[in-house]
Amino acid sequence: MIVNGKEYPMWSQFVERKDEWIGGKLQELSDSYPRVSDDESSETTITDIRLEPSGNDSAYFSVDGLDYGCGGDVHYLGVTAGEEGWITLSGYGGHTWRIKQPEKK
16 A cells, blocks of 8 residues: 555555454553543554544555454554564553454454
């Protein structure tokens, strides 16, 4: 995908394969700052994954859920170590969250 005239292959693959993620889990981690959700053990169902232009000539990656969403500018967002089966992301200021694909039936 090209956003603001630039390619973002790592983030694009999530969008291009979002059907594999929709119905999965989005969870903001308890040590995250700042917090998006009110509940310390919050978890919501993934409804969409997007990569859109941001105001600073970059791109904003986001994962939307039924109750809340998490995201960040790709310049500050990265994949960090986490639990098996989950992809853990960390953004600007220490906002930490993770995603997991839905269970196969």
